[in-house]
Amino acid sequence: MVQKKHYEGLTDTEVLKSREQYGANVLTPKEKISLWGQFLEKFEDPLIIVLLIAGFLSICISFWEYWGLHNEDGAAVFFEPIGIFIAIFLATGIAFFFELKADKEFSVLNQVNDEEEVEVIRNGITTTVAKKDIVVGDIVIINTGAEIPADGRLLEAISLYVDESTLNGESVPAHKSTNEEEFEKDASYATNQVLRGTKVMEGHGFFVVEAVGDQTENGKVFEAAQIDDSVKTPLSEQLDGLSVLITKISYIFAGFIIIGRLIVFFHWKPIVWTLAIPTIIFFWLVIKKFNRWKWYVKTIITVAYFCILICSVIVLHDYLLPDKSMSGLFAHLLNTMMIAVTLIVVAVPEGLPMAVTLSLAYSMRRMMRTNNLVRKMHACETMGATTVICTDKTGTLTQNQMRVYQTQFYGLPNQTLNENLTSHLLEEGIAVNSTASLDYTDASNPKVLGNPTEGALLLWLHEHHVSYQEIREEVHIVEELPFTTERKYMAVLVMSALVEGKQILYVKGAPEIVYGLCKQTEGNVPKEVIERQLEGYQEQAMRTLGFAYQILDDNTNVFKEGFVVTDNLTFMGIVAISDPVRSDVPGAVAECMKAGIDVKIVTGDTSRTAKEIGRQIGLWTSHDNERNIITGPEFAALSDGELDKRVADLKIISRARPLDKKRLVESLQRCNEVVAVTGDGTNDAPALQAAHVGLSMGDGTSVAKDASDITIIDNSFSSIGKAVMWGRSLYQNIQRFLLFQLTVNVAACFLVLAGAFMGTESPLTVTQMLWVNLIMDTFAAMALASLPPSEKVMKDKPRDRNAFIINRSMGWNIIGVGGFFFLLLFALLYIFEHSNITTLKDILHLKLGEENGLSPYELTLLFTIFVMTHFFYLFNARAFETGRSALHFKGCRGLLFIISIIFIGQIAMVEIPILQNFFNIVKGGLSLEDWIIILTASSMVLWIREAWHLLKTLNR
Structure with missing residues (x-):
């Protein structure tokens, strides 16, 4: 016979004394890598290592030019190599800073579990406190589905079974009791003992806390929970494939640049074309085989290629240019390698992982304000692809105020x-x-x-x-x-x-x-x-x-x-107990249905009750019939094949059984649907885990929350609609970053390649390309990742989960705009090389003559025009497929701040003397007149787009 007793619990004074003596109920996280160590990790990228080595060799050559050859430029020969190091450290430093920022955004996830409410008895009354506030001596009430918050000894146990698999690996729940006759001698842990982190599978009881925090069994084997950002979602798989493709294309461009610059250096002599053979073989191996080989094999092949290339170039130099100094050859060869490697750095969108990470971090933080606590990072993106939402009735559609x-x-x-x-x-x-x-x-x-x-x-x-x-x-x-x-x-x-x-x-x-x-x-x-x-x-x-x-x-x-x-x-x-429909649910359900998302109610209530709720929220209409509703027993009687044929028509499952929801999810997934599921009970855990996105309720059980990806804090269906909006907007933000970045890449790669075969100095120097990489990659990633969500996305149909992230419209924009920018810059490059331009007004009375190279002023003009045309195109990219003006900045403070940094940084680089030296800018900078012409002409990219947008708006 069990007697329910009256417990007084601890007083407030005793709670403070216990916490002072035994500590708080939190687990001490393991030590993280130091900030210095995290910063050094940024330099593990092979391309950054190559740039560092090239920069070091460049400094050595500068020392030789300064001390050995007594170069007439004096100390100026050191500016470019120093500029290379500054650009490298700036790029890695920015990446490091924003990774720390993203980590800070994610840290809230590690605190979620400690904030969960636990029922305790204190001062003679039952109340709730945060899990972290439990102390030794507290009397805790546990029910089915609860997670044990601390180690303790049972005072009462009624039909109590606890899953201890997190500690002992045993899949069968352990029976717990206070009756000594029922104690199991061979049990992993005492029968009257419950442990932190284990879960109540059945029954209920009371226990007194005996250990908290690090002193619990769980604490002794604890490893700090880390955020799982390794989950491969459709988006991450697409981006990985895209990065590989872009990297391979950039290798091809790098190979052509090496060949082109060496052929031009040796005045297009036919024998020089033989240098293409080892270069083609090397880059073919890089593209096709390197991923399969060990690091030392890659190193041997790379060293072998450079040795063959250097030896071949030396032999050709002695044969073709015996009267020329070898120093010029080495300087040209080193510069060629640096340009080739830098082009790869610029072409490969390193900002893409940052754009994804920051978008997810930004979305997670903002979604918290809309009552969506994201527990697993990938869920932000996957919600945007959702095609079906299987929802509970109670608490989600209704107020849960019984x-x-x-x-x-x-x-x-x-x-x-x-x-x-x-x-x-x-x-x-x-x-x-x-x-x-x-x-x-x-x-x-x-x-x-x-x-x-x-x-x-x-x-x-x-x-x-x-x-x-x-x-x-x-x-x-x-x-x-x-x-x-x-x-x-x-x-x-x-x-x-x-x-x-x-x-x-x-x-x-x-x-x-x-x-x-x-x-x-x-x-x-x-x-x-x-x-x-x-x-x-x-x-x-x-x-x-x-x-x-x-x-x-x-x-x-x-x-x-x-x-x-x-x-x-x-x-x-x-007894009749009412739980009215939430006032915001009908509108939220209508919004989801307009967005092409099917809503299905799974409830244990009767068919009459379920249909009435469906009618009140706008899901069940006069056009629906018995094919749109099914009871649990009828559902169980269907074979998988029969269910798959009918599942699209189902709107309501009434009198549902615990595993019906999971089977519904699996059937929808077989029909290529992307499924989100809501649940608040322990019996919902299988369905929450099976779904693409599991949505637990804020007052649901710990088992349900652990199985879910997102916790809806206010239990409201309208919050689910907001999560879909965030997911879709996040996907579009990443598309906009890719649109902008790849447009820059098309223009930069073709321009540098054209310059290599034209025999000019590289239109963009190494330091200039690194600056372009910083502002057009890293900064753009930050700007476009922080764009707020748009309610307009809820008018679209769900995206195809398997569709390529670069859609047809993006593809034409990348090719068209990038190609136009290249042709514009190529025309200017040709004009500058065949005329003497001292101000852009000279183009109005242009006379082309013989090839006479590029002056520092012309190179500065070309570089500034390149940056500013793409600067204004950034506005167009952020407005891509929004249906809005590119000058719509509501909620875009982060974008405006970053755009200001880019604009001011470019002017400073061109006009401040010390920066001019580092980035190969002409002394004295550009004239005010040329700045006005560049800004006016470059901004036409924006104004033409705005005029077209206005025309389309007027014609609607």
């Missing part, structure tokens, strides 16, 4: 509690046959702890001035049968003072099930009357409960194999 709407107790004609036996039996049955409790911290407005339906009954007692706590303390519980979705009722056998020497069995659950167990009804009410009353409540989407009791002798057999087997139960009546 209150007793009406009672029909047949032994109480006036439906009011009084002093007769039936009334006392009813009070006692409600009080003891329940796992819920009330938090009286705010005595005028008690808070339900536990199941909200059961809590509504306790609140009904409270409204009738009946103390459920006092009743529980007076009753001796003999045996309990917890509620399960399979039997749909719960029962408790007690020794009560109401009938001396007798035991009383109380049963509560689905009215039709409980009524079926009964032999008679109070007041002899006909079955037809009860059924009519039930139908009336259910048609109003109310939850109904039936109540029964039986007074027994001590030797009566009550339970057998988990079911009630007595044969003389009396049906007491029914």
Whole structure:
């Protein structure tokens, strides 16, 4: 026999003393790599290493030119190599800073578990505190689905089974008890002991905390939870493939640049073309074979190629240019290698992982403000591809504020509690046959702890001035049968003072099930009357409960194999409990349906109740029929093939069983749907894990939250719609970054390649290309990743999960705009090489002559025009497929800040003397007149787009 006792718990003073003595209930995370170590990791990129080596060799050559050749430029020969190092450190430093920023965004995830609410008894009342605030000596209440917050010793345990697999690896839940006769000698942990991090699979109980934080068994083997950003989603797989493709193309460009610059250096002599052979072989191996080989094989082949190339070039130099100094050859060869490697650095969008990471981090932080706590990073993106949402009813579509709407107790004609036996039996049955409790911290407005339906009954007692706590303390519980979705009722056998020497069995659950167990009804009410009353409540989407009791002798057999087997139960009546639809849900459901997302309700309620809720939220219409709704038993009877054929038509599954939702998810996935699932109970965990995105509720069980990817803090369906909007907007932000970055790459790669074969100096020097890489890659990634979501995306259909991220419109923009920029810059390159331009106005009376090379002023003009045309194109890229003006900046403070840095940085580089030296800018910079011409002409990229947008808007 188990007796429910009254516990006082700790006082506030005792809590403070315990925390001071034993510490807080948090686990100390393992040490992270130092900031210095994290910064050095940025230099592990092979291309950065090559640039560092090239920069070091460049400095050595500069020393030789300065000390050995006494170069007339003096100390200026050191500016370019120093500029290379500055650009490298600037790029890696920026990347390091924003990775730290992203880590800070993610750190909230490691704190989520510590903030979860736990039921405890303190100061003699039941209340909730954060898990981290549990202390040694606290008395904790645990129910089915709860995660044990600390190590402790059981005070009471009713049908308690705990999953300890996180500690001992055993898949079978361990039975827990306070009865020494039931102790298992061979158990991994004591039968009367519960441990932090384990989960209650069945039953409930009380335990006193004996260890917290690092002193728990879980703490002793704890490894700090790390954010899992290694999950391969459709987006990450697409981006990986795109990066590989771009890298391979950049290798081809680099190979052509090496060949082109060497051929031009040797004046196009036919024999020089033989240098193409080792270069082609080397880059073919790099593209096709390097991923399969060990690092030392790659190193040997790379060294071999450079040795062959250098030896070949030296031989050709002695043969073709015997009168020329070898120093010029080495300087040209080193510069060629640096340009080739730098072009690869510029072409490969290193900012892409940063754009994805920052987009996800930004989305996670902002989604928190819309009540979406993202627990797994990839879920942000996957929500944008969702095509079906399988949702619970209670708490998600409804308010989850259960209150007793009406009672029909047949032994109480006036439906009011009084002093007769039936009334006392009813009070006692409600009080003891329940796992819920009330938090009286705010005595005028008690808070339900536990199941909200059961809590509504306790609140009904409270409204009738009946103390459920006092009743529980007076009753001796003999045996309990917890509620399960399979039997749909719960029962408790007690020794009560109401009938001396007798035991009383109380049963509560689905009215039709409980009524079926009964032999008679109070007041002899006909079955037809009860059924009519039930139908009336259910048609109003109310939850109904039936109540029964039986007074027994001590030797009566009550339970057998988990079911009630007595044969003389009396049906007491029914209660209607209402949970109204949330006011924002109809609009949110309509929004999702307009966005091409199907909504399906999976509920344990009756078909009438489920259809009424569906009607209220706009899901169930007059056009729907029996093909659009199915009951749990009917659902289970379908074969997988039959289900797959029907699943698209289903809108509601009523009287659903625990695994029905998981089977529904699997069927939808077989039909190539991207599925999001909501759930709040332990029985929802399989479906949450099976779904592409699992959405747990804020007041759901720990098991459900652990299985989910996102926790909806306010339980509202409208928050799910916001998560879809964020996911779609995030995907578009990454598309915009790719549009911009690849347009820059097309123009830069072809321009440098053209310069290599024209025999000019490289139109963009190494330091200039690194600056372009910094502002057009890293900064652009930051700017476009932080764009706010657009509600317009909810008017689109879900994207094809398998579609290539660069769509047709993007492809034409990249080729068209990038090609146009290249042709424009190539024309200017040709003009500058065949004329003497001292100001851009000279182009108005242009006379082309012989090739005369590029002056520093012309190279500065070319570089500035390249940067500014792409600067203004950044505005166009951020407005791509938004239907808005490119000058729409609401909510884009981050974008404006970064654009300002790019603009001011470019002007500073051209005009500040010390920066001019580092970035190969003409001394004195550009004239104000040329700046005005460049800015005016470059901005035409923006104004033409705006004019076209205005025309389209007027024609709508």
